[in-house]
Amino acid sequence: MTLHIGIVACSAEGAALCYRTICTEAPALLGPHRHPEVAMHTPSLHRYVACLDAHDLEGVAALMLESAHKLARCGADFLICPDNTIHQAFARVAPRSPLPWLHIAEVVAREAVARGHRRIGILGTHWLVASEVYPEQFAAQGLSWVRPSDSERDEVGRLIMEELVCGVQRPEQVALLQGVIARMRDQGCDAVVLGCTELPLVLDDSNSPLPTLDSTRLLARAAIRRAIAVTP
Secondary structure (H helix, E strand, O other): OOOOEEEEOOOHHHHHHHHHHHHHHOHHHHOOOOOOOEEEEOOOHHHHHHHHHOOOHHHHHHHHHHHHHHHHHOOOOEEEOOOOHHHHHHHHHHHHOOOOEOOHHHHHHHHHHHOOOOEEEEEOOHHHHOOOHHHHHHHHOOOEEEOOOHHHHHHHHHHHHHOHHHOOOOHHHHHHHHHHHHHHHHOOOOEEEEOOOOHHHOOOOOOOOOOEEEHHHHHHHHHHHHHHOOOO
């Protein structure tokens, strides 16, 4: 027996990578072709973007809860959200949710501690890096952090929302991101969180100036562990 994972999705590319990771990595623990049952619900992305642009976190929470209730009716046992940005509304969602959640930034923060990192660069959408999603979780684990500059935040945010979210990948993206991460390294960071679930599509330890904390795959792996913990 394994638990049924519910994926509260926002953007397609990151959610797809999270889903694929669950399905392709679970067999190493469960046996060939075996993985936990997975259900996913995704409202139209424009609805989330409209709420984020309006700083309407209650609207974001309502969309997340809409997915949560639909996934509960599908039989999910717990929920994950492979989108860092909308975790800004997590405190509004968790107390009203029909199911328990894993928090993506908490998963990443615990992994950073386990790997011995102390100062983490935060990379993600312009909404995410301006928020307290990661600082709150890093502070709880005794970690420090560095945000991009305002101009870097805008450049990376544009790259994510206009290109990566739409499935567009170009070498120039990597060069831009490498420059931002190198400046974080110069500010004393010893790792960088890929705090947008699309970033692992173009960045990893092989091309990043700092070790990466891949939020997408770390969340998927945490969900696998949670789901199989009940396996006899």
